[in-house]
Amino acid sequence: MIYALAAYIVLQFAIALWASRYVRTEADYFVGGRRFGLLMVGVSVFATWFGAETVMGASGAIADEGLAGGRADPFGYTICLIGMALFLAYKLRDAGVMTFPDYMQQRFGPRAEVLAAILTIPTSIIWASAQLLAMGQILAETAGIALGIALFGGAVLIIAYTTIGGLLGDALTDMVQGAVMMIGLFILLLTLLASGDFAFSEITPDQLQWRITDEDGETESWLAALDTWMIPILGSLVAQEAISRFLGAKSASIARKGCFLAAGLYLVFGSIPLAIGLLGHAAGFEAASTDSYLPELARQYLSPVLYVLLMGAIISAILSTVDTTLLAVSAIASRNLIDRVGKNLPEPRKLMFGRSLTLIAGLAAWAIAASGETIKGLVEIASSFGSAGIVVALLIGLHTRYGGERAALAALITGALMSFLGYGVPAWAVSLFSEAAAEGMPGWTQGFEGSFIFSILSAIAAYIAVAELDRRGILAKSQKESPAAS
CATH class of the missing domain: 1.20.1730.10 (Sodium/glucose cotransporter)
Incomplete structure (x- = not known):
């Protein structure tokens, strides 16, 4: 052999x-x-x-x-x-x-x-x-x-x-x-x-x-x-x-x-x-x-x-x-x-x-x-973590001219954040805010059911919301008024 x-x-x-x-x-x-x-x-x-x-x-x-x-x-x-x-x-x-x-x-x-x-x-x-x-x-x-x-x-x-x-x-x-x-x-x-x-x-x-x-x-x-x-x-x-x-x-x-x-x-x-x-x-x-x-x-x-x-x-x-x-x-x-x-x-x-x-x-x-x-376990993590926002932005970007860079960024960030929360919260992150709350916690807290679906839906919502704000000129107007914030 x-x-x-x-x-x-x-x-x-x-x-x-x-x-x-x-x-x-x-x-x-x-x-x-x-x-x-x-x-x-x-x-x-x-x-x-x-x-x-x-x-x-x-x-x-x-x-x-x-x-x-x-x-x-x-x-x-x-x-x-x-x-x-x-x-x-x-x-x-x-x-x-x-x-x-x-x-x-x-x-x-x-x-x-x-x-x-x-x-x-x-x-x-x-x-x-x-x-x-x-x-x-x-x-x-x-x-x-x-x-x-x-x-x-x-x-x-x-x-x-x-x-x-x-x-x-x-x-x-x-x-x-x-x-x-x-x-x-x-x-x-x-x-x-x-x-x-x-x-x-x-x-x-x-x-x-x-x-x-x-x-x-x-x-x-x-x-x-x-x-x-x-x-x-x-x-x-x-x-x-x-x-x-x-x-x-x-x-x-x-x-x-x-x-x-x-x-x-x-x-x-x-x-x-x-x-x-x-x-x-x-x-x-x-x-x-x-x-x-x-x-x-x-x-x-x-x-x-x-x-x-x-x-x-x-x-x-x-x-x-x-x-x-x-x-x-x-x-x-x-x-x-x-x-x-x-x-x-x-x-x-x-x-x-x-x-x-x-x-x-x-x-x-x-x-x-x-x-x-x-x-x-490794494959499940690799298949879902952080990909929700990418799927949404890439598919919309390939097949429509709807939305721009800010909409894509909103989808990417929202999808990644929801994927992270879907797996649960690590104990070290909780300890940053409360040592007492982190005591006795497992390495990760339990995530929520249907987390990947919610990641996709959240990324879609974020993309559409920011694209609409862009289309109506609201984001551009706010950036002109507050350059530092942009």
Whole structure:
């Protein structure tokens, strides 16, 4: 197993080194020189989206919670990809940008660009950390080493080949990764069905409920269920990880069609971990943890050769997501933060900054992965935190001329604030106002139900309110009367 993984990683590096020959400019590094055809866009977006939470986290969650555990994977993220095709891909690619904050600058101005970049970078790093954690768990189980060592080794490998090859190298490796992943999951499902221990007829009606019922028999509210749907559908709509892939398309039309292709692939192959979770629960299979559900099931039922193939598939899913996420962070940090300070830098200097920022992003993701969170928990934070205002401002900005920079800033700030409050208030923040109130508090207080939906609605309200004030000249008038306040 170790030798097989080593051979697989060597192949990844070979592809990255070959692709590095074509990386000469910032555009080559971040959007692959805009060389991608339909198949490469579709498979690349699919492979990027099909991460550790789909292969490992989803099957365990579905085994525990039934269909309710699959609201994000595969259904929510499939709808999200369709939304990208319908509302983002054509217009963003047609605008010729490299990141979505680039468009925020074109449409709303530099302050909206910088704020969108600042809100996006932390969530992308958290997303990458979830994938690193999954890879660390696989390496630790396979090689029999400590998780901390496996995490660090996995991070070094991913950072190295991502820094070398850029998006072109990532997209080319995605073609290999996507093929291995599809074959591995399909073989596992067929093997389980052929074993005789698993049958669709054994799935019980309670596994097919769309709302979670806890051990006390309490069913979650419709508001909480709707919020769970909206986090992957809207919260991930503005993920630079996927956006960068269709921005590398040869044309706007290919960008849109590629997202539709990715959505179809995601639904089909994302349904395999869903089926495995339902079948495993019906058969009474139990794993040590949610995140290790699919690997443990595979180890028990697959031959050593097929098990190696499946682990290669999971590693594929992780690698294709992490490398793109690190590039997304470095692209936004380089273009939308550093370039604002040092304008008109020569291309070699821009390329150097991009690669350096990829390294820094990878180290930050490794540090978060080592903190002890679960894969699913990290992904939920990454999908919802701070994205509400970005979704609102970007969609309105792309499809209308309504509202300007102040409206966008209002939406971004309001959405971020509501997301923060939705997770609860940290004890250290309470202690700033009252030491007594902070005593005995957990690390975070309990947030409120439906927080992401309220974040979206609040951001919409803030955008419209400020846009109307702008349209009527009220804000402009008040700024003239009080320059200091503005």
